[in-house]
Amino acid sequence: MSKLTIRELMESDWRTYRELRLWSLQDSPDAFDSTYEEEEQWPDDIWRSGFTSKEGAALQLPLIAELNGIAIGLAWGVVADQNDQQACLNQMWVSPSARGMGIGHKLMLRVIDWAKDLALDAIVLSVPTSNPGTMHFYRAAGFQPNGERTELREGTELTAQPMRLELYDDAA
Template sequence: MKMANDAISVRPIKPGEWQLYRDMRLCALRDSPDAFASTYEEEALRADQNWKARIISAFSSNHDHALFALNGSKICGLAWGKLSADTADIFQMWVSPTSRGLGAGRALLDELLAWAKRCGALRIRLGVMADATPAMHLYKAFGFLPDGDLEPLRKDSLLMSQSMVLELRPTLP
């Protein structure tokens, strides 16, 4: 197992980085097709303008928090938080195979939890493959608990996804 690395950092995706985001998202879908409800084939058809608009909208929004994880200066992962009422949802969480085990997933989750608390969210939700994967172990280590029944990952899929939730304590001013 790789040890935690001080070179891992997390930062918001900037509007001018939409191409980097697109490339990382497509890489994630190719690398881990069974981890996402979206497919590479669907996402690869998106026009560049759609990718650009998605990142510009997220950057200027109070409801989205799109993040890159970096290993030194190299982008090695991404995650997306979306706020809805008192709940923050996590989507698109992924770390490149060469940076797994270095703490990038933990760093992304730490930032998303801090963001959700700053926004006043009372809970964080996510979906994860129902198997005993490293992602499932990470979420359980953070205190996420199963929420509801297993559901197909996508329409007509035999792969099952587990919704998980983490209740947050409100922060006092």
């Protein structure tokens, strides 16, 4: 029987995070606003520094999914400023061999629960328009398009659709 664990990454996990993040960029090069070639060049101190919030800056929830002890997915919730009332869901990715098992959904739910615990109003993200399956995944979870499409990253014709999930029903 397979055992799925979703846990928060700690600074001591930086090597595992680096490996998984670079794998995600290789597997899905058109899914992120960064590239494997960019991040692969980063020195170790940059990878480690991502886990330490600067005072007054980001609140964050870096998550890893492990199947039978093997890292197979990640997601990163971020509140860019302590005065923000929304979180951003970044770096969501699941290994091709583990897709279709609900792991992405479980990672997303952990970020949603975290945002609700912080009493935030919404979660935002940006979805590459070149992947209709991913767009459907977020729409099925309640995310709605939020604004005009933007350039996925500088120097590419790829676009991304901003999306937003309201965490609380205004009618309640």
